[in-house]
Amino acid sequence: MVFGGRQQEAVERLRGGADREELRAEGTTAAVIDASFTVEPGQIFVVMGLSGSGKSTLLRMLNGLLEPTSGHVKFEGEDLTALAPRELREVRARKISMVFQHFALFPHRSVMENAAYGLEVQGVPRAEREERAVEALRLAGLEGWEKSFPDELSGGMQQRVGLARALATDADLLLMDESFSALDPLIRRDMQDQLLELQKTLKKTIVFITHDLNEAMRLGDNIAVMRDGRIVQIGSAEDILVTPANDYVASFTQDVDRSRVLSARAIMAEPGEGYAMADAPAQVHEDTPIAELFLPCSTSAIPVAVVDDEGELVGVVPRERLLAVLGEPTKTVEDNAAASDLTEDEPAKKVNAGA
Incomplete structure (x- = not known):
């Protein structure tokens, strides 16, 4: 763009x-240079970057508010860049909803009327849109506030109305542009919890824009890191934390609490010969944060058992491996590639996070 x-x-x-x-x-x-990526159905895809990195411009291209100078935006197999203006408006009204940073509520309309606005634009009959708005408000945690007005609500509650408005349309894709960044930290975390809880049930496809790494890692199934208009890395929170693509990405991760982001899956090893789950000090799911492994790892020399959704053994976490992962400086993908090409006359140069 x-x-x-x-x-x-x-x-x-x-x-x-x-x-x-x-x-x-x-x-x-x-503003955006050669950005290519795919968002899978039911996924929260987070685009993270500093101010001016191009992330908000990228989001506006996804729903046709900005037309790419070159390239295509495809949604459910349909090329949005090839649609006539009327067809594009129809897609935005029915299939793509947006949740803004500053709520964008109508002060003269009630909470229910604000939540039902997208349905009104679609031409949905009043009785149906009110029913759907009430249900969306319930999902967003605002049951009982339907007749209130925006100025009677806190910032967090106003953002819940914005989320309810997006949910009421039952759109396939939610675009969220710094939606929680204007909120106080505690309210912001509460909204993140609300979104994650809703996602368990609704399984929406969401593209979420943020400049906050902790928010990105908490919400994102996949994360795209942008710099100067380009996507410099795409991966899970664990990918970005353990193997950042370059020094720029590594600098983002230097202050992250690895024990809260990394899971047992990310650090587990193969069970040794003769390992018995019955002897393990604990069994944990593969998605368990490694912060919760400290106690069981400290009480026994036998590795902790890691199991999948069916309870089958998929790996183990020995005490030494847990301590090693927490103590290792971050290496970038470039470091690993360079190290593999070294000769004895070319000693490796380790790049630490933030170097």
């Missing part, structure tokens, strides 16, 4: 190796 004059020329220059700063000096802004 390029803003300014001579856009197609700018695209060709980017393909030829020109960088963002060269174009900016000439009055052209390359």
Whole structure:
């Protein structure tokens, strides 16, 4: 996505190796550059980056508010960039909902009327839209507040109304642009909990924009890290924390509490010969945060058993492995690739997080 004059020329220059700063000096802004990714149904896909990285521009291309200078946006196999304006408005009204950072509520409408607004735009009869709005408000934790007005609600409650409005339309895709960043930390975490709880039941496809790494790692099934308009890494929270693609990504992860992000699955080893689950000090699910392994690992020299949803043994976590993972400095993918090519005359240079 390029803003300014001579856009197609700018695209060709980017393909030829020109960088963002060269174009900016000439009055052209390359907001998003060569961003390719797929969001699977039912997934929370988080796009994370600092201010100016291009993440909000990327989100607006996904629902057609901005048309890409080059490339395509496909939703359920349909190319949104090829739709006529009327067809695109129909898709936005029925299949894609957006939850904004600053709530975007109508102050003169009740909570229920705000929650039902997307259905009103669709032309849904009043009785049906009120019924669906009431149910959406219940899911968002606002049962009993239907007749109130936005100025009677706290910031967190207002954001719940915005979420309920998106849910009421029963859209297939939710786009959330820094939706919780204006909230106080405790309310923000409460909203994250609410979203995760709703997702267990509704299994919506969600693209969530944030500049906060902890929020990204808490919410995202997959995370895309953006820098200067480009996606520099896509992966799970564990992928990004354990094997950051470069020093830029590593600098984001240096202050993350690894014990709360990494799971037993990420650090488990193969069971040794003769290992018996009956002798293990504990059995934990593979999704268990490693913070919860400290106690069982400290009480026995026998590794903790790691099981899957069916209770089958899939790995073990020895005490030494837990301590080693928590104490290891982060290596980037580039470090690992370089190390594999070293000769005896080229000693490895370890890059620590934040270097």
